[in-house]
Amino acid sequence: MTETRGTILVVEDEPEIRRFLRTSLATEGYRVVEAGSGARGAIDAGSQKPDLAIVDLGLPDIDGVDVIRRIRAWSPMPILVLSARAQERSKVEALDAGADDYVTKPFGVGELLARVRVALRHATRPGSGKSVLKLGKVSADLEKHVVKRDGAEVHLTALEFRLLACLAKHLGMVVTHRQLLREVWGPSHVEHTHYLRIYMKQLREKLEDDPVQPRHLLTETGVGYRLVAEED
């Protein structure tokens, strides 16, 4: 029998969606704890000691964002958010409140499981652990500050490099505009999203084969960016 790969707390009020999540996650070998309300979820997060929490934003009793805040107040466990389409603002709010990533409803199982895997891995190896990134033809050694494309060195400016490093720190996970601006430019620049656009464009031109249809530096419209590297 497969040993459990971890315990996942599902905070979701719709029984049908809970059932579907339970089935999908259990098939992959996770132990699933279900909570039908936000208040219940916040309690179970403490008592059941899950490795990861999946929180729906549209809960009937308390706001999903509040659930995230309550969990974040004492635990660094990865939190995934389920949200409906066209709710960019609440996604950003949830992420800024401490959630690690999100999945938009309706979603496919594959997408959800991939996010769960990334989040769990990130939690067990904080700081992503990898100092050399493989981005197609590009390899980036973050410790040595060396980026090579097809073996030839590519020059990155200091800010471009910090941007790349910040994304790499959360490899595979979304990073909000605010987070990026604060970490790369400093707390006084969190509103200057146009900096991000310009530098992301430069970075893509240097690192991507097709800057318009990037494969690694992905846009999460209205939310932020996500860096995806080849799995090894």
Next chain:
Amino acid sequence: MSAVRPDPDALLARVQREEAKAKRGKLKVFFGATAGVGKTYAMLEDARALKARAVDVVVGYVEPHGRAETEALLEGLERLPYRHIAYRGAALRDFDLDAALARKPQILLVDELAHSNPLEGEPRPRHAKRWQDVEELLEAGITVHTTVNVQHVESLNDIVAGITGVRMQETVPDSVFERADEVVMIDTPPDVLLERLQAGKVYIPEQARNAIENFFRKGNLIALRELALRTTADRVDAAMREYREGQGIRATWAAGERLLVAIGPDEQGERLVRAGKRMATALHAGWIVVYVETPELLRLSDEKRNRRIALLRLAESLGAEAVTLGGSSAGAEIANYAQERNVTRIVIGRPRRPLWRRLFQPSTYGELVAGTRGIDILVVGGGDEASALRNPFLARSRAYLGAAHPGTKRRWPGYAWGVAATALWTALGALISPHFELVNIAMVYLLAVVLVAVRFGRGPAIATSFLALAAFDFFFVPPLLSFAVSDVQYLITFAIMLTVALIISNLTASVRLQANVAGQRERRTAMLYAMTRELAATRGQEPMARAAVRHVSEVFESQAVVLFPDAAGRIRHPRGASTPGSLRGADLAVAQWVQDHGEPAGLGTDTLPSAESVYLPLKGSQAVLGVLAVLPANVRRVLLPEQFHLLETFAGQIAIALERALLAEQAQRAQVEAETEGLRNALLASISHDLRTPLAVISGASSSLVERGERLGADERKALAASIFEQSQQMGGLVGNVLEMTRLEAGAIALNRDWHSMSEIAGSVLRRLQDRLESHLVEVDLPMELPLVRVDAALIEQVLANLLENAAKHTPPGTRITLRVDQQDDSLLVSVEDAGPGLPAGDPEQLFAKFHRGNTEGAVAGVGLGLAICRAIVRLHGGRIWAETRAEGGAAFRFTLPVEPAPRVPREA
């Protein structure tokens, strides 16, 4: 011989009259010559008879005067409770109007129609007069039976006073009496009446016993009886005439008699107005009361000028049109006006000027005779005018005017300037006297008079004339420094100088006054125009009300407010900050009455005249839209008839403007409702079609899996599951589109604008649609350097997604789809071009309409909302979206997004 057909206009008027009557209650008047003829008795007997026939008849108010006969008749009739009023320390019992309105019987008995309600009583009565209470009852559809004596009919008041020497304080307007549906004459021969009086069967208040006994002389009673009978006969005659008109019987005289009553400021006015009323009634003619404000009259004391306000208001209350004209000569003005208005008779009073003045100046009568053609001129003789002003109405008006009368304008600076001018000119004269003749110095003084007249008016000018004469005599006419005159011929010089000076001052002052009057009129017209213009340019009820208040408060030197009813018809104080000149603390109860009845009330009207403000209804063509309340700083500004009419004109203009706004709003709402209704229907039709297919697939495939899952092979199971997944994706997209459209329609979407790069958005869309665009060749054509745009990225992404999906859906697989962005002067042009069959025939704009589908029925799913959503989003961003067929074949959907100067990004060192 052709039958005489009734005049359609007259017929229409009759129909309207009858319609109005049908809704109103009926008024039945028990009419008698004096008190004591048995009107109340007859009315009660009548009521008992009605009661016996099970008619719902209620006694509203009957003054029993302690008479046993009356009391006996009241037995068994339902009676309304009295209203108790505290009045100057005494407790009065009076008719309770609200109780009557609440009880709403079929027939209500209200005695003594001419009764005056105690205005200073507590609680305050709603109306000054009982006949107004009765009007309100009639309006409410209650039939009223009441009693009236002949001496109480307004226009007969004079005649009765002439006969009996006693003037009645309590009167009923003729119109009320004339509109009565039924008049029952209660006739008792004088001898019988006197017998009853002696037998103590007629109630007489103790304190008035002497006066009343004088009144009940046989001669008086005969005369009053005749008057009552004649009045009743006139009514019968009028009824006959109406019947004849109705039956198409030709009227015996040509219509169009019109009477003009010219009044002056003297005591005859009231008599003239009443005489005019009687004549107008007898002739069935319209009548106009005219007052001409000549420069001469402008100089009259305020008290006298106020009298004409009261007179004009009396005339209006008697049904006349009250007009004030301005001009130098009363006769000429009246003659002109009479010709203009096709007046057939002019009524004027006896000339009052002293004979010597008539020699120099033509009398108004003379001017009228000379100035009119084909108009009869009637001169009404004067009489005892001493009692004329006892009329309570006039007395009341005067009390108002007196109370609110502002201090007379300070004139002394004018006189001071007169003295100063004389002194200055004396000094000037002294300077030039060695070189000029004495005559020229006199001329210099005349110049001073003219200047003072122009600047300060008549009084100072006359004073200056005399002063100048004295100074001229004293300083320049020998012997010098003495008022004595050595040469007699200087006396002639003095006389001429004084005459010339006086004439000049008079003329100049007249011109000045007239210019002032004309100026004022012009200002008023200009003000009305200014308000109308501003209202026309204003949108929305509240801003209009604010503009109206500003103008009204300015023009009438008052505080004003426009009060609107809420949905339930209750008048409410306006919300929000008050504008300058706006009235706070308007009496909502009065405003409510005005709103409900559509009649003015408050100050200067007959309803609740003790209120401080005037309340005018803002009458639209269908309903009362609101109430304009005006609290004048100076009561005269509003009580003068022409001012009051001007105020009414303002109210009328405000109402028109408000109604226009209201109608526009209603039309818009109706259109929106119709569109929404249409939208809902189309949506239902569309959704039911588009959801049915995927639902059928999903339920079919899933039931196969549930029921026969174990018997299916792994590939079959996978294929079924895949089609469930695919169809549910499609349904998700559909539902998403409907939700999105609803949010856009409801205006619930606030743009989350930020700086974005168009290429980044394009990239994100292409990644999202990867699977669905697999079947086509997708080409991206973006310039290297594109400016950032400030947009809601999620929404723009949706526009692009919809356009790309559309292209994939409507073109054959394997063809090319191009996503292109071009930079234009101040915008980005984004295009999605395909190589399909091109646009369907018809207007390309139609594609962007809701629920439009290129091919109406077919395999291609979609509610037809995609392009409508695109258009809504692009418009929100200030862009434009359109479709066209490309010259090289295929369709192109393009939209623009405005480009704003982007903020700078600091360069990295």
